[in-house]
Amino acid sequence: MRVDSCVGCGGRAASRMREAIVRGLAHRLATAACYPVMYRSVEALPLCTACLEKLPLIGDTICPQCGRDGKTGELCPDCQKIPAETLQSNRSLLRYNEWGKDLLGTYKYRGEERLASFYAQLLTIAVHRHYKGIRFDCIQAVPLHQQRLRERGFNQVDLLARRLGDRIGVPVRSLLLRTKMTEKLSKQAGRSARESSMADAFSWAGESLKGNASGWYRVLLLDDIYTTGSTLRSCAHTIREHAGTRGSIYSLTIYR
Amino acid sequence: MREYLLYIKTGETTAMPAQAYVTPCFAVDQSFWREREGCRLHVIGRSPSLALVFSLREAVNARLQERRASSQPWSEEGLSELRQLAVARVREANALYACEAGSAKPLGRTWFTWEDGEGAVRACRSGELWPESAPLADSPTADTSIRELLAGRALLWEELVTLLGKQDVAIEEPDLMAMLQRMVLGERAEWRPGVCLSVAKGWRRRLDLFCERCGSGRRTMELTVCHTCGQGCAYCTACLGMGRSKCCTPYLLVPAPLLSAGEQVEARLAATLDWNGSYSPAQAVAAEQARRFVAAGRPGLSQFLIWAVCGAGKTELLFPSIAEALSAGGRVLIATPRKDVVLELAPRIQRVFPHARVIAVHGSSPEKWEDAQITIATTHQVMRYYQRFPLVVLDEADAFPYHNNPMLYRAVARAVQRGEKLLYLSATPPRYLRKSLVVKTTGMLSPLFARPMLKSATHVLLPGRYHGHALPVPQVVTVQGLHKRLRTGRPITALLELVRRCLESERQLFLFVPRIEDVDRVVYYLASFFPDAAPSVAGVHAADPMREEKVRAFREKRYRLMVTTTILERGVTIPRSDVAVIGAEAPVFDEASLVQIAGRVGRSADDPAGTVLYLQADRAASPRAAVRQIRRMNQLADLLRARGQQA
Numbered sequence: 001m002r003v004d005s006c007v008g009c010g011g012r013a014a015s016r017m018r019e020a021i022v023r024g025l026a027h028r029l030a031t032a033a034c035y036p037v038m039y040r041s042v043e044a045l046p047l048c049t050a051c052l053e054k055l056p057l058i059g060d061t062i063c064p065q066c067g068r069d070g071k072t073g074e075l076c077p078d079c080q081k082i083p084a085e086t087l088q089s090n091r092s093l094l095r096y097n098e099w100g101k102d103l104l105g106t107y108k109y110r111g112e113e114r115l116a117s118f119y120a121q122l123l124t125i126a127v128h129r130h131y132k133g134i135r136f137d138c139i140q141a142v143p144l145h146q147q148r149l150r151e152r153g154f155n156q157v158d159l160l161a162r163r164l165g166d167r168i169g170v171p172v173r174s175l176l177l178r179t180k181m182t183e184k185l186s187k188q189a190g191r192s193a194r195e196s197s198m199a200d201a202f203s204w205a206g207e208s209l210k211g212n213a214s215g216w217y218r219v220l221l222l223d224d225i226y227t228t229g230s231t232l233r234s235c236a237h238t239i240r241e242h243a244g245t246r247g248s249i250y251s252l253t254i255y256r
Numbered sequence: 257m258r259e260y261l262l263y264i265k266t267g268e269t270t271a272m273p274a275q276a277y278v279t280p281c282f283a284v285d286q287s288f289w290r291e292r293e294g295c296r297l298h299v300i301g302r303s304p305s306l307a308l309v310f311s312l313r314e315a316v317n318a319r320l321q322e323r324r325a326s327s328q329p330w331s332e333e334g335l336s337e338l339r340q341l342a343v344a345r346v347r348e349a350n351a352l353y354a355c356e357a358g359s360a361k362p363l364g365r366t367w368f369t370w371e372d373g374e375g376a377v378r379a380c381r382s383g384e385l386w387p388e389s390a391p392l393a394d395s396p397t398a399d400t401s402i403r404e405l406l407a408g409r410a411l412l413w414e415e416l417v418t419l420l421g422k423q424d425v426a427i428e429e430p431d432l433m434a435m436l437q438r439m440v441l442g443e444r445a446e447w448r449p450g451v452c453l454s455v456a457k458g459w460r461r462r463l464d465l466f467c468e469r470c471g472s473g474r475r476t477m478e479l480t481v482c483h484t485c486g487q488g489c490a491y492c493t494a495c496l497g498m499g500r501s502k503c504c505t506p507y508l509l510v511p512a513p514l515l516s517a518g519e520q521v522e523a524r525l526a527a528t529l530d531w532n533g534s535y536s537p538a539q540a541v542a543a544e545q546a547r548r549f550v551a552a553g554r555p556g557l558s559q560f561l562i563w564a565v566c567g568a569g570k571t572e573l574l575f576p577s578i579a580e581a582l583s584a585g586g587r588v589l590i591a592t593p594r595k596d597v598v599l600e601l602a603p604r605i606q607r608v609f610p611h612a613r614v615i616a617v618h619g620s621s622p623e624k625w626e627d628a629q630i631t632i633a634t635t636h637q638v639m640r641y642y643q644r645f646p647l648v649v650l651d652e653a654d655a656f657p658y659h660n661n662p663m664l665y666r667a668v669a670r671a672v673q674r675g676e677k678l679l680y681l682s683a684t685p686p687r688y689l690r691k692s693l694v695v696k697t698t699g700m701l702s703p704l705f706a707r708p709m710l711k712s713a714t715h716v717l718l719p720g721r722y723h724g725h726a727l728p729v730p731q732v733v734t735v736q737g738l739h740k741r742l743r744t745g746r747p748i749t750a751l752l753e754l755v756r757r758c759l760e761s762e763r764q765l766f767l768f769v770p771r772i773e774d775v776d777r778v779v780y781y782l783a784s785f786f787p788d789a790a791p792s793v794a795g796v797h798a799a800d801p802m803r804e805e806k807v808r809a810f811r812e813k814r815y816r817l818m819v820t821t822t823i824l825e826r827g828v829t830i831p832r833s834d835v836a837v838i839g840a841e842a843p844v845f846d847e848a849s850l851v852q853i854a855g856r857v858g859r860s861a862d863d864p865a866g867t868v869l870y871l872q873a874d875r876a877a878s879p880r881a882a883v884r885q886i887r888r889m890n891q892l893a894d895l896l897r898a899r900g901q902q903a
Contacts, residue, residue, distance in 0.1 A: 009799075110496055110497065110499075110500065111491065111496065111500040112493070112496055113478060113480055113491075114478060114493070149483045150257070150483055150484050151484070152483070152484075153480070153482050153483050153484040153489075153500070153502065154480065154481070154482070154483055155483070
């Protein structure tokens with residue numbers, strides 16, 4: 001994979017047709033005010049025309065809570081079941097399909113760290129699309145357990161957080177620690193098992209979180225994929241417990 | 257976090273030269289050397305970075321060599337000088353890494369940490385115990401069984417753990433580490449870092465990184481902030497698909513010993529060849545020549561090329577050689593570029609060698625970690641073997657992943673046991689193989705009229721097909737504006753003529769195109785000229801999800817015309833078929849590729865003739881070269897036949 005080649009298919013990223021597709025995409029993603037920013041972000045994606053066209057973008061009607069692609073724009077059945085919400089809202093850019101699965105696998109499990117800047121670019125687009133007006137105080141990447149981190153050699157979300165932070169000018173903090181080694185998602189039985197295994201999986205790292213002049217904090221939680229949302233909710237819960245209720249916690253993931 | 261310790265072993269007398277060693281568990285080394293006649297161990301220092309410690313070992317050994325050359329005796333001052341050398345090297349590595357890593361920040365205070373082993377000199381005479389060296393829990397049976405499992409492998413630490421897990425060997429990490437270190441000290445194995453690090457000297461100092469597994473250099477390396485070792489680290493992107501090779505991953509190489517007596521008996525039994533086919537006279541000569549190469553223990557002769565044209569029956573030629581290697585009591589590896597070929601070859605070989613255990617090894621194979629007499633593997637899997645096989649056969653040495661890929665040639669050469677045999681098998685051997693292995697006759701006006709000899713100690717050439725008919729010679733046609741004609745739907749006479757003939761005489765036709773985009777274009781073009789035949793035209797390319805389905809339909813004659821990229825250039829046999837190449841001037845069609853494509857035609861004895869058409873937009877070198885090669889092969893085949901009739 002060279003820098004000028006497409007990360008999706010390994011083909012050539014540059015093409016004559018690309019310009020038009022980039023414009024179309026930027027129009028779909030942007031409101032009038034941020035079109036130039038969006039155009040530049042889309043243009044910089046190392047993808048060929050074919051892969052740009054089949055990018056599984058989540059549409060405009062979404063569940064206002066978890067950011068899932070929906071038909072009506074109302075709370076999805078899963079979110080209706082969850083009572084009081086510590087997490088303000090989640091937003092994601094892409095649907096999780098086979099293509100995304102392979103690419104995320106290459107990044108996370110094979111350790112192709114060069115994909116980090118590609119994903120950070122996608123996240124930048126997502127921030128401009130969904131969280132345009134919000135001034136975040138800090139970005140918090142979902143932490144890995146120390147042992148998992150040592151096995152893998154890097155925290156895939158933390159790499160993204162740093163790059164995203166550089167691009168949108170928000171500092172990255174590590175407020176949380178992962179204290180519980182949870183089983184891999186694939187080995188867990190279901191939604192409720194997931195929810196209970198994630199409960200108190202995190203603890204506070206001891207840093208103080210100040211927020212803005214009126215003492216109101218805004219945290220952006222970052223993860224690679226939102227499956228049931230229990231990881232992100234558990235993180236938000238831990239932050240609430242230690243930083244108080246004067247604040248809002250948003251989350252952002254690449255895939256939904 | 258693992259720590260690696262660098263120490264020097266010296267003898268009591270000057271007769272035993274001083275040498276530097278690296279160890280992950282010093283206690284094992286202490287107890288190992290304890291049994292030797294009076295040696296002293298001097299600790300230089302320790303660091304969590306495996307690659308750094310190895311580069312220091314190189315530097316220290318070089319310095320020791322220098323001292324020995326100038327016959328300086330070993331002294332305590334020498335030791336402190338070596339410690340200073342290590343500290344200086346670490347400082348240099350730190351500065352260079354910081355320079356090349358750019359804006360990234362190290363996890364600790366510096367990229368590489370180094371703990372000097374000041375004062376840590378441990379000495380002992382035979383029989384004495386080091387104070388802190390506890391007697392190790394030795395379990396010889398577990399040791400030997402693990403050694404057998406690892407024999408002939410080259411594995412990263414993670415792969416090693418996977419392999420032992422698959423074979424149900426439960427062993428804790430420190431114990432495994434200690435056991436492997438004992439093997440290393442006994443010179444039955446070798447540790448290396450996955451990626452080697454050294455400081456290149458030149459007009460500008462820079463870090464030099466080298467992947468021990470695939471042999472790639474600095475260009476494919478990525479420097480990272482590594483949480484495994486907490487040190488400056490780098491990983492290789494060239495062989496990432498096989499697991500991450502990093503500076504801090506131990507890489508273990510275990511050469512396979514010769515088989516034990518019991519296993520040799522088993523291997524001899526496996527060598528029974530159950531095949532009742534027969535060879536043509538030329539094939540018999542070639543097979544015998546290859547068998548002799550495998551049988552003869554001639555020193556210095558380790559490579560052999562079977563150059564047999566497409567459709568000469570290459571696989572059958574191998575049987576005597578494989579039987580020979582097995583009966584000498586050894587394992588055989590057949591490496592081939594494609595997974596399809598591996599899967600097709602395995603049952604065929606198994607049928608012929610009913611008593612041998614044959615396994616097919618590819619990326620998703622369940623048999624990947626098992627042992628067998630005959631292993632059939634894809635190219636990349638070969639990288640996991642190390643000096644394991646007395647005979648390695650490399651099939652289609654000119655095909656895509658091998659061609660011009662030193663990484664894979666290196667892997668294949670490493671899989672061969674030291675001093676043993678590597679057999680290349682190709683219809684279109686690349687120039688570098690021809691140069692090194694094919695002997696030429698010197699004609700009167702050599703080298704202008706030099707002709708490859710039919711056989712020599714390093715090669716055998718089989719110019720004719722098994723059915724004895726000549727190879728079809730391609731027609732080369734230059735069409736003005738070929739690609740524009742395709743786009744605009746204007747007629748290309750030569751092509752349309754061929755297609756019409758095929759459709760009328762119930763033959764099938766392959767149409768090769770250089771790019772994926774061209775597939776649909778040609779399908780559409782053909783459909784517009786032959787609307788009746790439109791349902792029997794199909795197009796296929798590598799990324800086509802329906803690929804296997806379409807190829808099967810073509811084999812079953814449900815499709816008559818198949819438009820394809822080079823994916824079908826080899827390994828496909830369709831009786832009664834013709835071939836056209838549209839755009840033969842494109843660089844993807846090199847000489848070897850075009851010869852292979854022409855080789856699709858006339859493979860069966862009942863239909864040895866057929867048409868091969870190369871359509872080019874401009875005059876290009878490779879189609880002509882391909883035609884020349886095919887003509888020459890036919891000439892040689894005639895010569896061979898004439899000789900045979902004389903004799």
